[in-house]
Amino acid sequence: MKLGGAYNFKFDAARTRFEFLSEGPKGRIIKLVELTFTGSHVGTGEVYNLALGDRNATGQLDDQPVTANGDAQRVLLTVAAIVETFTEQHPDAVVFATGGTPARTRLYQMGIANNLAEVQRKFEVYGLVGTHWQAFQPGVSYAGFLVRRKPGL
Amino acid sequence: MPAFSFVVNPDCKMKKQPATPNRPLGTLDERLNQYTGKVLFPEKLARAKKLLAEVGLPAAWVEEAAATAKAGASASSKAKPAAKPVSGLPKKAA
Numbered sequence: 001m002k003l004g005g006a007y008n009f010k011f012d013a014a015r016t017r018f019e020f021l022s023e024g025p026k027g028r029i030i031k032l033v034e035l036t037f038t039g040s041h042v043g044t045g046e047v048y049n050l051a052l053g054d055r056n057a058t059g060q061l062d063d064q065p066v067t068a069n070g071d072a073q074r075v076l077l078t079v080a081a082i083v084e085t086f087t088e089q090h091p092d093a094v095v096f097a098t099g100g101t102p103a104r105t106r107l108y109q110m111g112i113a114n115n116l117a118e119v120q121r122k123f124e125v126y127g128l129v130g131t132h133w134q135a136f137q138p139g140v141s142y143a144g145f146l147v148r149r150k151p152g153l
Numbered sequence: 154m155p156a157f158s159f160v161v162n163p164d165c166k167m168k169k170q171p172a173t174p175n176r177p178l179g180t181l182d183e184r185l186n187q188y189t190g191k192v193l194f195p196e197k198l199a200r201a202k203k204l205l206a207e208v209g210l211p212a213a214w215v216e217e218a219a220a221t222a223k224a225g226a227s228a229s230s231k232a233k234p235a236a237k238p239v240s241g242l243p244k245k246a247a
Binding site: 006007008009010011012013014017018019032034036038039040041042043044045047049051053061063077078081082085094096098100126128131132133134144146148 | 180182189207214221
């Protein structure tokens with residue numbers, strides 16, 4: 001995947017907690033990405049929830065931030081790079097992601113759709129329509145996404 | 154005449170390739186280990202768990218996992234012959 005515009009990031013030993021700095025007109029904002037086991041499995045693969053939030057100046061976490069720092073594309077690219085790093089360490093893992101709001105979910109969807117060929121070279125992507133999962137297709141409105149690394153990649 | 158000739162153009166200068174990393178740099182930061190065992194965004198995790206419990210996972214993946222498990226089980230049963238029933242043990246007194 002072409003991730004050249006993404007921010008550099010830091011991760012913990014388990015590669016399940018990630019941190020990076022968003023830079024824009026509102027200054028430097030610490031973004032945290034957390035991948036947490038949901039308790040679900042696909043075969044031997046554990047399903048992890050991807051959550052993105054901010055850490056404010058007082059150290060408190062905000063899981064519904066409206067950062068509007070003018071760098072949504074870079075943040076998206078960074079999240080994609082984080083998923084790639086996470087699945088390198090956890091190759092059987094499935095990542096579930098949804099935006100906190102329909103607008104954010106659309107943003108994730110556009111991010112996947114705009115890089116679909118690149119994404120599908122390494123990952124299988126499913127989208128949630130109503131109560132059914134289907135292989136990701138551009139132009140369909142999804143409520144959430146499941147991503148899994150293709151075997152051997 | 155040599156079989157292979159190589160002509161060097163002294164005016165030709167090698168261009169230095171600019172650094173164009175195609176992915177960002179991820180580095181280990183021990184400070185982030187403070188979050189081990191903690192859930193930073195519990196509401197988001199709860200929503201995900203609820204949704205996954207309701208809708209499940211893609212049928213294709215579930216079927217594939219079941220087929221893999223079945224194939225693995227049959228392979229292991231072929232590799233290890235079933236244990237013979239133990240005989241010759243003293244019967245329990247009634």
